Amino acid sequence: MDAAVLEGGFADAARDSQSTFRAILSALSEPGTVHPVTAVAAPPAPLGPAAGAILLTLLDQETPVWLAPAFGAPVREWTTFQTGAPVTEDRAAARFAVLDTPDLAGFDRGSDAYPDRSATLILTADGATPFALAGPGVDGRRAAALPLPAAFAETWAENRALFPRGLDLLIVGGEGVIGLPRTTELLCTSR
Amino acid sequence: MTTYNFAYLDEATKRMIRRALLKAVAIPGYQVPFASREMPMPYGWGTGGVQVTASITGPDDVLKVIDQGSDDTTNAVSIRQFFARVADVATTTSTTEATIIQTRHRIPETPLSPGQILVYQVPIPEPLRLLEPRETETRIMHALAEYGLMHVKLYEDIAKHGRIAKTYAYPVLVEDRYVMDPSPTPKFDNPKMNDSPALQLFGAGREKRIYALPPHTKVISLDFEDHPFEVQRFTEPCALCGSTGVYLDEIVTDDRGGRMYACSDTDWCERVRAARAEAAE
Numbered sequence: 001m002d003a004a005v006l007e008g009g010f011a012d013a014a015r016d017s018q019s020t021f022r023a024i025l026s027a028l029s030e031p032g033t034v035h036p037v038t039a040v041a042a043p044p045a046p047l048g049p050a051a052g053a054i055l056l057t058l059l060d061q062e063t064p065v066w067l068a069p070a071f072g073a074p075v076r077e078w079t080t081f082q083t084g085a086p087v088t089e090d091r092a093a094a095r096f097a098v099l100d101t102p103d104l105a106g107f108d109r110g111s112d113a114y115p116d117r118s119a120t121l122i123l124t125a126d127g128a129t130p131f132a133l134a135g136p137g138v139d140g141r142r143a144a145a146l147p148l149p150a151a152f153a154e155t156w157a158e159n160r161a162l163f164p165r166g167l168d169l170l171i172v173g174g175e176g177v178i179g180l181p182r183t184t185e186l187l188c189t190s191r
Numbered sequence: 192m193t194t195y196n197f198a199y200l201d202e203a204t205k206r207m208i209r210r211a212l213l214k215a216v217a218i219p220g221y222q223v224p225f226a227s228r229e230m231p232m233p234y235g236w237g238t239g240g241v242q243v244t245a246s247i248t249g250p251d252d253v254l255k256v257i258d259q260g261s262d263d264t265t266n267a268v269s270i271r272q273f274f275a276r277v278a279d280v281a282t283t284t285s286t287t288e289a290t291i292i293q294t295r296h297r298i299p300e301t302p303l304s305p306g307q308i309l310v311y312q313v314p315i316p317e318p319l320r321l322l323e324p325r326e327t328e329t330r331i332m333h334a335l336a337e338y339g340l341m342h343v344k345l346y347e348d349i350a351k352h353g354r355i356a357k358t359y360a361y362p363v364l365v366e367d368r369y370v371m372d373p374s375p376t377p378k379f380d381n382p383k384m385n386d387s388p389a390l391q392l393f394g395a396g397r398e399k400r401i402y403a404l405p406p407h408t409k410v411i412s413l414d415f416e417d418h419p420f421e422v423q424r425f426t427e428p429c430a431l432c433g434s435t436g437v438y439l440d441e442i443v444t445d446d447r448g449g450r451m452y453a454c455s456d457t458d459w460c461e462r463v464r465a466a467r468a469e470a471a472e
Contacts, residue, residue: 014198015249017202018248019249025213025390112334112335116215116223136406136407137405137406137408139388140407164218164369183405
């Protein structure tokens with residue numbers, strides 16, 4: 001095991017996870033707005049510090065996590081050591097997933113009786129495509145530049161049509177975290 | 192108080208509650224089950240609200256706690272002191288200064304602003320529970336959005352009393368999907384839930400449920416076209432500050448039928464009286 005696996009966790013677990021959680025909570029409550037993650041986490045590359053902080057805040061032994069192939073052995077070992085979460089290769093079994101491309105296929109979307117038992121996806125991405133957002137958490141309509149391809153609007157519309165079932169998305173970039181709950185209507189405004 | 196973890200709850204419990212809160216925000220009005228813990232206060236004293244507040248509060252927050260609108264009743268004072276002690280959080284009685292407001296059965300009269308979080312203490316989160324006692328059945332009813340029973344109940348009220356008799360915990364429909372219990376707030380406060388700029392979180396400790404309303408969520412009180420929803424009206428102003436259009440408490444002043452009506456929201460009442468006094472000088 002690489003010694004780096006043992007490093008890079010929160011210095012103060014209680015306060016760091018609280019501030020990170022509030023950023024995530026605000027992000028999902030106000031879809032499309034960027035919320036900085038200030039707590040310092042240092043996961044192995046290519047996982048960024050903000051994504052690392054989110055994993056430290058939300059994951060534990062009760063939440064199997066799926067990691068995209070781009071995140072190699074050091075990230076997997078770091079995640080399991082720091083959070084206790086089992087890494088799974090089965091998308092359907094994952095409560096959380098860390099993605100580098102917005103591929104939503106195969107993840108658990110919950111049931112009509114228990115729509116809360118769906119996966120939460122954490123997408124690491126940078127870029128800016130103009131979208132317009134509507135739905136709970138948005139006063140009328142909100143313009144936002146999201147690091148998503150224009151065609152993602154259709155993918156998201158399929159997810160939204162399943163409501164109350166559906167996946168929730170956290171987009172993590174250099175600036176912080178953006179939330180996209182299953183209720184958000186997403187329109188691409190560049191086409 | 193170094194013997195307790197920050198904000199009393201252990202980190203594993205907070206993580207579990209936080210995950211439930213995120214799903215609650217993602218599915219407005221849906222009750223998310225969570226593994227509610229024993230708290231150092233009895234059920235019915237706000238254990239659900241306290242667990243939610245403990246899971247979100249940080250050192251930068253300013254906490255206000257109200258019980259029926261009042262900052263200085265036993266329940267409000269003890270919860271405020273609890274968090275001042277275990278989370279080292281600043282406390283206030285001012286609605287505008289607070290970042291988190293934990294409430295038992297009122298929404299402040301002062302309009303809330305973006306960024307504020309309102310945490311409700313909820314005794315019975317299931318709006319259908321008194322109509323259908325089986326959890327297995329109410330869960331299916333929510334899954335199918337089958338709310339006929341609730342409409343029958345409201346209709347029976349009209350048949351018996353000539354109006355919908357429910358004055359508190361008046362059921363609401365969230366985003367045209369989930370029927371939700373707004374907690375036992377007077378129906379006077381229901382319109383404030385709709386399109387609120389603040390985030391609203393609901394915690395039911397004994398019943399082990401968390402639910403939420405993100406800002407700017409559509410919250411409609413159930414009614415009929417010929418019996419539209421109405422809030423309580425008061426014939427006289429507050430006896431202390433003279434406010435109208437606010438929710439008033441009836442206070443019995445003697446044993447000969449004497450009574451007065453005063454603001455239920457003590458912060459609002461004090462603020463109005465202070466402004467009056469200033470204007471008079």
